[in-house]
Amino acid sequence: MRMNRQAESVHIRWRLETTDSVQDLAWSPDGRWLAVAVVSGSLTVADGATGDLRQNWLGHAGGTLKVAWSRDSRWLASSGQDGCARVWDITSGEERLQLVTGNAWVGDVSFSPYADLLITAAGKELRAWSLDGQPLHHIQPHISTITALAWHPQQPLLASTAYSQVHLWDWGNPAAPGEQILLHSSPLLNACWAPNGQYLACGCQDNSLRCWTWPELTDFQMSGYASKVCALAWDRASHWLATGDREIITLWDFTRGPPTGKVPLNIEGPFATVRELAFQPDGDWLATGDQSGHLLVWALNDQGYRLIWQGTLRGGFQRLAWHPRERLLAVGGEDGTVAVFEFA
Amino acid sequence: MGTPLMILTNIADARIPVTVLTGFLGAGKTTLLNRILTEQHGQRIAVIENEFGEIGIDQALVVNAEEEIFEMNNGCLCCTVRGDLIRILGNLMKRRDKFDRILVETTGLADPGPVAQTFFMDDEMKDHFRLDGIVTLVDCKHLAQHLEDSAECREQIAFADALVLNKVDLVDDATVEGLETRLRAMNGLAKIQRARMAQVDLAQVLDLGGFDLQRALDLNPAFLEPEYPFEWAGWYVLPAGESTLVLEDGPDPAMHLVLLSVSEHDALAVSKETAIRLFSAPVIEARPGDQLKPDVGCYRLRLSQPGSKCFPLQLPETVHTALFTEHHPDEFTLRVLDPHGQLMQPLFARAYNPGHRHDDTVSSVAIVEERPVNIHKLNLWLSALLREQGADIYRMKGVLHLADNLNRFVFQGVHMLFDGQADRPWRDEEPRQSQMIFIGRNLDRVDLTTGFQACLD
Numbered sequence: 001m002r003m004n005r006q007a008e009s010v011h012i013r014w015r016l017e018t019t020d021s022v023q024d025l026a027w028s029p030d031g032r033w034l035a036v037a038v039v040s041g042s043l044t045v046a047d048g049a050t051g052d053l054r055q056n057w058l059g060h061a062g063g064t065l066k067v068a069w070s071r072d073s074r075w076l077a078s079s080g081q082d083g084c085a086r087v088w089d090i091t092s093g094e095e096r097l098q099l100v101t102g103n104a105w106v107g108d109v110s111f112s113p114y115a116d117l118l119i120t121a122a123g124k125e126l127r128a129w130s131l132d133g134q135p136l137h138h139i140q141p142h143i144s145t146i147t148a149l150a151w152h153p154q155q156p157l158l159a160s161t162a163y164s165q166v167h168l169w170d171w172g173n174p175a176a177p178g179e180q181i182l183l184h185s186s187p188l189l190n191a192c193w194a195p196n197g198q199y200l201a202c203g204c205q206d207n208s209l210r211c212w213t214w215p216e217l218t219d220f221q222m223s224g225y226a227s228k229v230c231a232l233a234w235d236r237a238s239h240w241l242a243t244g245d246r247e248i249i250t251l252w253d254f255t256r257g258p259p260t261g262k263v264p265l266n267i268e269g270p271f272a273t274v275r276e277l278a279f280q281p282d283g284d285w286l287a288t289g290d291q292s293g294h295l296l297v298w299a300l301n302d303q304g305y306r307l308i309w310q311g312t313l314r315g316g317f318q319r320l321a322w323h324p325r326e327r328l329l330a331v332g333g334e335d336g337t338v339a340v341f342e343f344a
Numbered sequence: 345m346g347t348p349l350m351i352l353t354n355i356a357d358a359r360i361p362v363t364v365l366t367g368f369l370g371a372g373k374t375t376l377l378n379r380i381l382t383e384q385h386g387q388r389i390a391v392i393e394n395e396f397g398e399i400g401i402d403q404a405l406v407v408n409a410e411e412e413i414f415e416m417n418n419g420c421l422c423c424t425v426r427g428d429l430i431r432i433l434g435n436l437m438k439r440r441d442k443f444d445r446i447l448v449e450t451t452g453l454a455d456p457g458p459v460a461q462t463f464f465m466d467d468e469m470k471d472h473f474r475l476d477g478i479v480t481l482v483d484c485k486h487l488a489q490h491l492e493d494s495a496e497c498r499e500q501i502a503f504a505d506a507l508v509l510n511k512v513d514l515v516d517d518a519t520v521e522g523l524e525t526r527l528r529a530m531n532g533l534a535k536i537q538r539a540r541m542a543q544v545d546l547a548q549v550l551d552l553g554g555f556d557l558q559r560a561l562d563l564n565p566a567f568l569e570p571e572y573p574f575e576w577a578g579w580y581v582l583p584a585g586e587s588t589l590v591l592e593d594g595p596d597p598a599m600h601l602v603l604l605s606v607s608e609h610d611a612l613a614v615s616k617e618t619a620i621r622l623f624s625a626p627v628i629e630a631r632p633g634d635q636l637k638p639d640v641g642c643y644r645l646r647l648s649q650p651g652s653k654c655f656p657l658q659l660p661e662t663v664h665t666a667l668f669t670e671h672h673p674d675e676f677t678l679r680v681l682d683p684h685g686q687l688m689q690p691l692f693a694r695a696y697n698p699g700h701r702h703d704d705t706v707s708s709v710a711i712v713e714e715r716p717v718n719i720h721k722l723n724l725w726l727s728a729l730l731r732e733q734g735a736d737i738y739r740m741k742g743v744l745h746l747a748d749n750l751n752r753f754v755f756q757g758v759h760m761l762f763d764g765q766a767d768r769p770w771r772d773e774e775p776r777q778s779q780m781i782f783i784g785r786n787l788d789r790v791d792l793t794t795g796f797q798a799c800l801d
Contacts, residue, residue, distance in 0.1 A: 021438040039438045062405075063435065081407075104408050107431075123410075144412050145428065163414065163427065187414040187427055205430075205466075206416040206423070227467045246467075273467065291471075318438065334438065 010309050013328060014051025015339040018044055022332025024066050025321040028073035033090060034321075034330050035076050036338050037064040043078055044338075045090060048323065051340065055093050060084065070111045075131075077118060079106035085120045087131075097133040101125065108149045114156040115174055121146035126160055126169075128177070137177060142167065150191040150200070152214070159200055161188040166202065166212070182217060184210055189228060196238035199254065203229030209243055211258065220258055225250075233277040235284060240265075240300065242286055244274025249288060251300075267305055269296055280322045280329075285343075287329055289317040295331060297343070313337065357765065359474040360437070362446045363550060364459050366500045367481030368490055369452035372510040376481060376542040376549075377449060383546055387444040390436055392429065394451045405443070407432055411451055413458050422734055422759035425462040430469060437472045445550070446473065453496050456480075456503040457738075457759060464761035475756070477505035477552025480534075481542065485514045487523055501527055502706045502738040502783050503758075505552040507534045508544055532708030533741060533781050573623035574602070574668040577612050578680075578690030582657065582665050585683030589636065589655040594676035597648040600627065602668040603638040603657070612666055612694065619668040620790070630655060638665055647676065706738075709789045710781045711796050716747035717778050721799040726762065729795060734760030736787070742780035743767070747801040 024037040033054060036044045043059040046052065060080020068077045075096065079085040085106050087097035103122035110119045117136070118129045124141035144163035151158055156171040164185050170178035187205035193214075194201070201211045208223040209232075231244035241252040241259075249267040252259040272292035279286050285308070286298045293316045297309040315335025322329055327343040367373050381389060390405045412427040429448065436443060450459055456478055463475040480500045482490075487509075490497040501507065507527055512520050524536055535552070537544050591599075602622045604615045627644040630636060632653040636643060647653055669678065672695065680688045722744070730737065740757040744764075755764025770776050782792060 020440045023435075023438065039435065040440070063439075065435070105432075145410075145431065147431075163412065186416055205414055205425070205427070230468075336440070 009344045010311075010341055011344070013049075013340045013342040014046075015337060016044070016046060016051055016053070018042065018336040018338060020336050021316075021334045022318045022336065022338060023064060025319045025330050025332045025338070026067045026069055026076075027321055027323055027330065028069045028076075028090075029071055029324060030073040031324045031326065032073060033069075034338070034340070035067045035069065036332060037067045037078060038336065039063055041080065043067065043076070043088070045076065046338070048328070048340070055088070055090065057088060057093075057095070060086070065105065066108050068110050070131075071113050075111070077109045077111060079109035079120060079122075081105050083122070085109045085118070085129075087118070087133075097129075099127075099129055099133060099135075101127060107146060110149045110151065110158075112156065112158075112171060113151055115171065117171065117174060119149060119158060121149055121160060124162065126167075128171075128174070136174065139169075139177075139179075147187075147189055148191040148202075150193055152193055152197055153195050154197045157214075159191050159193070161191050161202060163187050166191065166200070180217075182212055182219070184219075186210075189230060190232055192232040192234060192241075194234045194238040194241070194254065195236055198238065199234075199241075199258075201232055201234070201241055201243075203232050203243065207245070209241075209252075211241075213258070220260055222252060222259070222264075227273065231274050231277040231288075233279050233286070235279045235286075235300070236281060240279075242277045242279070244270070244277050244288065246273050247271065247290070249274060249277065249286070249298075251305075265305070267298065269298075269307060270294065275317060276320050278320055278322050280327065281324055283327070285322075285327075287320055287322065289313075289320045289331065291317070293317045293333075295320070295329075297329070309343070311341070313339075357474060359472055360443060360446060361476035361551070361553065362448060362463060362473050363476050363552075364456065364478045365447060365449045365481070366454060366456050366478060366503070367452065367508075367510075368483065368486070368494075368497060368500075370486075371452070371481040371483045372508075372539075372542040373449055373481055376479075376508070376510075376544065377447065379542060379544075380447065380546060380550070385546065385550075388441065389445045389447055390443040391447045391449065392432060393449045394454075405436075407436075411454060420760075422457075422461060422761060423465060424458045425465045426458050429459065429462050430466050433473060434468060445476075453494075455496055455499055457499070460503060460758040461761055464758055464763055470763065474553070475758075476550070478503050479506045479508065479549045479552075480504035481508045481510050482523075482527075484509055484511050484520060484523060491526070498530070498706050499738065501530050501534075502785075504531055504534045506549045507531065507536045508542065508549065509536065509538045510542055511540065512538045513540045530706040530708070531783050532710060533739070533783060572616075572696040573600070573620060574670055574696055576672050576693065576695050577616065577619070577666055577668045578673070578693040579606065579612060580665050580667060580680055580688055580690050582659055582663050582680075582688075583682055584659055584661045587657045587659065587683060587688070588681045588685075589657060590679045590681060591645065591647060591653045591655075592677040593650060594647060594671070596671065596675075597646070599645050599647060599676065600670040601643045601645055602641075603636060603643075604666045604668070605638040606664045606666045608664055612692065615666040616668075619666070623668070623670075638663065705785050706783070707787055708781055708783045709787045709792050710779070711793055713778045713796065713800065714745075714775070715800045716776075717744050717799055718801045719744070719746055719753070722796075725795050725799050726757075729792075730757070730760045730762070733784070737782055737784040739783045740781070743778065744780075745770075745776045745778045 020038045020040040023039040026035045041059040043057040045055040060082045062081030064080040066079045076088045085099040101122035106122040108121040116131045120127045126139040128137040142162035146162045148161045158169040160167045166182040168180040188202040207225040212219045225245040227245040233242045239255045251265040253262045270290040271294045272290040284300045293313045295311040313333040315333045319332040329341045409428040414427040416423040602619045606615045622642045630643045631646045636657045744753040752767040754767040
């Protein structure tokens with residue numbers, strides 16, 4: 001097996017302690033900031049390079065569920081169990097907007113990468129807001145609670161999943177979004193576009209993976225998982241789709257078209273059910289975090305894979321996120337620890 | 345779905361207990377919920393509520409959720425889970441201030457299957473939560489009607505670990521007695537409590553994890569007694585010549601009957617087993633006037649013609665004969681006359697617990713066995729059983745006595761799913777025995793018992 005870029009050394013660049021289990025982690029698009037949402041509600045923004053606290057907000061009563069950055073890295077949006085989405089000004093520290101959805105939990109929030117538009121998913125309802133807080137569209141209902149939002153990487157196209165359906169919203173004309181429904185027959189848990197924009201992948205509750213091609217919308221299904229497919233990640237070339245269920249990472253080969261008929265690559269190594277998977281954005285490194293608190297980083301190439309680093313979060317693992325450009329891996333723990341590992 | 349298998353572990357169960365509250369609208373679920381929340385029990389409780397009630401208690405977290413039933417691609421009834429619970433509990437389990445207990449209130453018309461199955465089907469839920477018990481509240485005033493009209497109501501009864509007969513003050517004692525007997529016949533496992541205004545002993549509805557067949561037996565000593573396809577048997581010494589069975593008009597147009605020649609020492613013990621088998625054999629139709637003979641099979645006596653119906657019985661010599669009848673002989677004024685037309689009395693007669701008498705198709709079957717169980721054989725048997733009958737078996741609970749194992753092994757299941765684990769060590773004073781109970785539709789006691797017997801070491 002050929003050696004990929006080897007991590008000469010790995011060290012902790014910085015760490016901080018939050019008050020409760022880390023619910024969500026997000027690097028700002030410019031890489032300057034790391035936003036941390038804590039399950040019981042508070043929101044922290046730290047300087048990505050030093051770990052210095054930039055902002056600390058109360059967040060959402062009951063709990064914060066999701067955070068998302070605006071494309072200019074000026075605004076941080078959050079959603080939570082108080083029925084609201086909020087938009088925070090990273091520079092002044094002010095809460096700029098409070099968007100009331102009227103639903104108990106606002107499960108997801110997302111800035112459009114293409115226009116000044118904020119999307120919230122609350123229960124079965126999708127809403128679009130202008131960046132000054134005006135409601136633009138109120139789309140209801142999905143057949144069930146919306147489980148995921150995912151923007152297409154090149155087009156103003158938003159996928160939302162609910163139970164067994166994927167909705168595709170074309171925001172090319174924000175005044176009148178077009179809708180297309182892709183049917184499926186088992187509950188979808190997440191959604192992830194390939195970076196080349198040619199595939200949409202969804203993990204399913206019934207131990208399978210469902211993919212659609214774009215724009216043809218032909219679909220194919222991969223099954224044989226031992227458990228529900230909670231974690232998904234594409235590599236930057238859209239050659240590999242990494243999926244995790246139990247202690248195995250399954251990599252599907254999309255190098256020349258859909259993986260049908262090709263034997264997937266199975267990596268055994270995680271010590272427990274895989275919670276999260278992420279490819280380093282400008283490389284071929286795959287990071288995994290599992291339920292037992294183990295962190296593993298693999299190097300992948302055409303010849304195979306190799307473990308390049310292994311670490312443990314004693315207080316349990318929750319989330320991980322690669323810096324958009326640098327080889328920095330942010331990790332959030334069940335005990336509230338946030339650590340940024342630097343791979344030299 | 346795959347083969348369900350019990351995993352033997354010795355890890356203490358640190359999972360958060362989940363109590364599910366079911367019952368029709370108006371049965372008193374919200375009242376009970378409020379009582380549980382306000383009582384000083386020192387527990388931190390999270391409530392997942394599906395009907396917007398008036399709950400708002402400081403010490404508890406109340407989450408309103410809509411029941412989202414997730415069916416799987418394969419259409420298997422038993423794989424159906426509650427998507428909203430997976431999502432919400434998945435979030436709650438991450439918190440530092442862990443909850444001591446989760447309460448899930450279902451809508452009135454809910455089938456308890458998906459909510460219970462969620463804690464067996466989904467790995468994440470299974471790792472962090474355990475189904476402690478299903479508590480079903482019933483409204484005494486409307487229960488009889490609901491049992492007639494609603495499959496959901498019958499399922500809520502069948503699934504229950506605890507049944508609360510609420511609003512007993514609105515009906516008379518005899519009605520409560522009747523309802524309790526009927527519920528007991530459907531679900532032999534559940535603790536039954538009577539209540540007004542949902543005033544129950546909370547210890548009787550929370551922490552139901554302990555399985556106790558003895559409790560069920562104390563309440564209903566006939567519980568373990570098998571059901572028979574016949575209701576009565578009599579032992580006659582019939583002389584040579586032609587005796588006659590005479591039946592008058594009765595409630596049914598036909599009745600099954602088996603005649604067996606028996607030894608002088610039988611006292612029905614041996615012949616009873618033969619009779620059980622013959623009752624499930626193809627019937628021999630017999631019209632009034634047709635000759636009957638012992639040991640040929642199961643007769644179906646045609647009794648629709650009005651007036652006395654005579655069936656002659658010709659014997660070459662004196663024969664000890666056991667007569668097994670589907671119904672009690674009194675219902676048809678059944679008499680046996682000797683060749684001289686004299687009324688004969690049986691030497692010995694007894695009544696049996698008839699399977700057919702249950703008007704509710706939901707019933708319970710319990711098994712007690714002293715000899716140790718072979719877990720591998722049991723796994724194979726249960727897997728095959730649940731593959732075929734899982735849809736009809738609502739609940740299954742048990743304590744197993746395994747060979748060479750100092751610990752009790754406890755397990756419970758919902759439809760085709762079950763899980764089990766090593767429990768505390770057996771105490772010196774307690775009998776080492778396996779106890780199992782099945783609650784479901786159309787259960788065959790003989791089949792279940794025979795199947796279990798084959799799993800002994």
